[in-house]
Amino acid sequence: xxxxxIRNGRIIDPSQSLDEVADLLIQDGKIAAIxxxxxxxxxxxxxxxxxxxxxxxxxxxxxxxxxxxxxxxIESGTAAAINGGFTSIACLPNTSPTTDTQAQVxxxxxxASQANNCHVFVIACVSKNREGQELAEMxxxxxxxxxxxxxAPHPLQKTDLFxxxxxxxxxxxxxxxxxxxxxxxxxxxxxxxxxxxMVLGLSGMxxxxxxxxxxxxxxxxxxxxxxxxxxxxxxxxxxELIRRAKGRGVNVSSEICIANLHLTDEVMRTFxxxxxxxPPLRSQSHIDACIAGLQDGTIDVITSGHAPRASEKKMxxxxxxxxxxSQIEITLGLAITNLVVPGHLDFPTLxxxxxxxxxxxxxxxxxxxxxxxxxxxTIIDPKVTWKVDSxxxxxxxxxxxxxxxxxxxxxxxxxxxxxxKLQR
Amino acid sequence: MKVTATxxxxxxxxxxxxxxxxxxxxxxxxxxxxxxxxxxxxVELKAATGGCxxxxxxxQGKTIANMxxxxxxxxxxxxxxxxxxxGADTVEFSASSSSLSKGETLIDTAKTIEAMNVDAMVVxxxxxxxxHLLSQNVGCSIxxxxxxxxxxxxxxxxxxxxxxxxxxTLEGLTVAMVGDITYSRTARSNIWGLKKLGAHVIVCGxxxxxxxxxxxxxxxxxxxxxxxxxxCDVLNLLRIQFERQYTRPFPSVREYAxxxxxxxxxxxxxxxxxxxxxxGPINRGVEITPDVADxxxxxxxxxxxxxxxxxxxxxxxxxxxxxxx
Numbered sequence: 114x115x116x117x118x119i120r121n122g123r124i125i126d127p128s129q130s131l132d133e134v135a136d137l138l139i140q141d142g143k144i145a146a147i148x149x150x151x152x153x154x155x156x157x158x159x160x161x162x163x164x165x166x167x168x169x170x171x172x173x174x175x176x177x178x179x180x181x182x183x184x185x186x187i188e189s190g191t192a193a194a195i196n197g198g199f200t201s202i203a204c205l206p207n208t209s210p211t212t213d214t215q216a217q218v219x220x221x222x223x224x225a226s227q228a229n230n231c232h233v234f235v236i237a238c239v240s241k242n243r244e245g246q247e248l249a250e251m252x253x254x255x256x257x258x259x260x261x262x263x264x265a266p267h268p269l270q271k272t273d274l275f276x277x278x279x280x281x282x283x284x285x286x287x288x289x290x291x292x293x294x295x296x297x298x299x300x301x302x303x304x305x306x307x308x309x310x311m312v313l314g315l316s317g318m319x320x321x322x323x324x325x326x327x328x329x330x331x332x333x334x335x336x337x338x339x340x341x342x343x344x345x346x347x348x349x350x351x352x353e354l355i356r357r358a359k360g361r362g363v364n365v366s367s368e369i370c371i372a373n374l375h376l377t378d379e380v381m382r383t384f385x386x387x388x389x390x391x392p393p394l395r396s397q398s399h400i401d402a403c404i405a406g407l408q409d410g411t412i413d414v415i416t417s418g419h420a421p422r423a424s425e426k427k428m429x430x431x432x433x434x435x436x437x438x439s440q441i442e443i444t445l446g447l448a449i450t451n452l453v454v455p456g457h458l459d460f461p462t463l464x465x466x467x468x469x470x471x472x473x474x475x476x477x478x479x480x481x482x483x484x485x486x487x488x489x490x491t492i493i494d495p496k497v498t499w500k501v502d503s504x505x506x507x508x509x510x511x512x513x514x515x516x517x518x519x520x521x522x523x524x525x526x527x528x529x530x531x532x533x534k535l536q537r
Numbered sequence: 538m539k540v541t542a543t544x545x546x547x548x549x550x551x552x553x554x555x556x557x558x559x560x561x562x563x564x565x566x567x568x569x570x571x572x573x574x575x576x577x578x579x580v581e582l583k584a585a586t587g588g589c590x591x592x593x594x595x596x597q598g599k600t601i602a603n604m605x606x607x608x609x610x611x612x613x614x615x616x617x618x619x620x621x622x623x624g625a626d627t628v629e630f631s632a633s634s635s636s637l638s639k640g641e642t643l644i645d646t647a648k649t650i651e652a653m654n655v656d657a658m659v660v661x662x663x664x665x666x667x668x669h670l671l672s673q674n675v676g677c678s679i680x681x682x683x684x685x686x687x688x689x690x691x692x693x694x695x696x697x698x699x700x701x702x703x704x705x706t707l708e709g710l711t712v713a714m715v716g717d718i719t720y721s722r723t724a725r726s727n728i729w730g731l732k733k734l735g736a737h738v739i740v741c742g743x744x745x746x747x748x749x750x751x752x753x754x755x756x757x758x759x760x761x762x763x764x765x766x767x768x769c770d771v772l773n774l775l776r777i778q779f780e781r782q783y784t785r786p787f788p789s790v791r792e793y794a795x796x797x798x799x800x801x802x803x804x805x806x807x808x809x810x811x812x813x814x815x816x817g818p819i820n821r822g823v824e825i826t827p828d829v830a831d832x833x834x835x836x837x838x839x840x841x842x843x844x845x846x847x848x849x850x851x852x853x854x855x856x857x858x859x860x861x862x
Contacts, residue, residue: 309751314665314686384666429642430664
């Protein structure tokens with residue numbers, strides 16, 4: 114395997130509190146050294162003015178295969194991940210059949226290995242067939258390689274099942290991921306409940322729906338001592354509940370989807386179903402609270418929440434259209450443009466949220482540039498401006514409202530296991 | 538090229554240059570000038586047709602498609618009559634008998650109808666924004682005939698026209714919309730139209746059906762009909778939209794009628810010249826008692842006639858703007 118040297122980049126690795134201009138040497142697919150005077154290598158990459166980051170990690174990606182290959186396949190989804198700078202992704206179990214058997218876990222692993230793009234980690238179902246009634250065989254699934262359990266995008270509705278799952282998961286030390294939502298309070302909701310939904314006559318999803326579930330989930334994590342990862346945080350109240358729980362030492366991590374960090378419910382005035390996401394786009398005060406949560410560490414992870422959907426599903430009446438955006442290819446650009454450029458987060462904090470922390474939340478041996486670890490590296494051009502063109506997406510789905518938008522910052526080079534997968 | 542009235546017997550004003558709208562999707566987006574243009578055109582067309590009775594030929598050669606994806610008798614017939622009074626042909630389309638039941642999408646259905654050389658589509662749909670979706674995907678004019686609880690612009694305009702006929706102005710009047718505001722498209726279109734013409738708008742009803750957030754838009758919010766009656770020039774009594782509600786927002790119809798039903802006793806508290814309106818269909822004994830509905834203050838049947846006038850105006854203006862484009 115050819116060796117690679119990346120020269121003069123700003124190396125940011127929050128896992129070892131590193132932020133310095135230096136060279137990085139990759140040999141035999143592993144990080145060999147960081148420093149100066151590292152000699153020569155088979156391949157030289159000049160990175161002056163660029164950021165050298167541990168490969169980005171996404172905890173929340175829908176790959177849609179098997180069952181919904183019109184939206185995305187494992188091959189297209191992982192290619193999209195590489196395009197977006199992600200070297201590791203965890204995929205949700207909302208496939209058909211659902212990811213609730215050993216065979217399903219192995220199918221995904223095998224397809225991912227054939228695609229040979231990025232690393233894919235499987236999140237298996239908490240409940241059989243994702244129906245929320247009976248526990249899936251978590252032990253067998255964990256042994257097959259599932260790194261976490263979730264029924265997402267469905268919430269874990271039945272509290273007794275959820276509690277049992279948390280207790281049971283402790284044996285394997287795997288996290289449970291929940292999308293906190295009390296469906297009774299958000300049923301038929303198409304957007305955030307507020308004055309905009311009132312004017313548009315669209316059913317709203319009240320923050321109470323998320324916050325009551327968040328409060329319940331945190332309490333269950335606290336009493337069971339299990340590892341909980343809260344997905345899809347979007348409200349001021351949720352941020353405050355998590356902040357207080359972390360203050361008490363509850364074993365919880367949390368994430369927010371990039372869309373919920375800069376778009377408000379005002380955009381629903383267009384009635385464009387590409388803005389229909391769950392959790393819904395909320396008001397500016399919720400966004401401000403979530404940004405504050407990112408700044409003080411309450412929210413650990415920024416995710417793409419990648420939810421590709423074929424255009425025929427989205428080009429329909431708003432209530433018929435599914436939730437979700439095809440996001441993974443523009444997440445980094447959106448994050449730099451909307452969080453770093455305005456000064457909300459600095460680059461080390463952003464990379465912590467996009468690489469170190471997501472790896473930690475799922476206990477993956479990723480998100481680091483430590484010497485001896487596998488060489489997953491993303492080189493970011495923090496200054497380049499570019500225009501989103503959904504026709505150029507590797508994702509099979511173009512359900513994005515951001516087409517034609519100009520963004521700042523992009524992954525320029527992506528290296529997985531010491532192999533260059535993308536070089537612009 | 539503008540549409541000009543070619544009917545020999547009457548002389549209809551040409552469409553003013555300020556009117557540029559190919560679609561009529563809602564009153565929220567309209568300017569005061571647009572609303573006045575609609576209003577004055579409706580008044581003129583009503584007069585020119587002898588009270589919406591006689592036929593003109595200003596839309597001769599045009600075809601209007603009625604596309605109702607939700608049940609309707611009144612609005613559908615009103616639009617049909619309006620189109621025919623102006624000399625247009627009409628195509629009727631119902632969701633139940635259409636390709637929609639065979640799995641065709643809304644957009645494909647609309648494109649198919651458009652390919653039959655339709656000049657305007659009148660769309661009713663249970664989902665807010667559906668007419669907007671179509672307006673972005675077809676070339677003909679789209680007229681919103683009610684999109685879920687969002688807007689029903691011709692209903693708003695016919696209510697405004699009815700008040701205008703009785704009072705000569707909207708400026709300074711106090712108009713209360715009473716009942717189910719949350720699920721009412723009529724309420725929303727009225728709110729925007731009335732406010733732009735200078736009326737003071739009150740929304741009044743049970744707190745589960747009247748959001749306090751309307752205050753952010755300069756609308757007065759009240760939960761007590763008895764408190765507001767003496768100040769009102771117009772009461773518009775809305776129907777409870779049971780079909781749109783997931784959880785019943787009040788304990789019983791009896792309790793609703795007790796708190797918000799307009800009856801003879803409450804009429805005693807009202808101004809002498811109060812106007813009683815209802816978008817219908819009315820539920821006698823719920824939001825309104827028969828003596829009030831049929832009494833001297835009621836203009837409910839004027840509303841129905843004015844519906845044709847407003848729809849003639851809307852069809853005339855939008856298809857004319859489409860031809861300029």
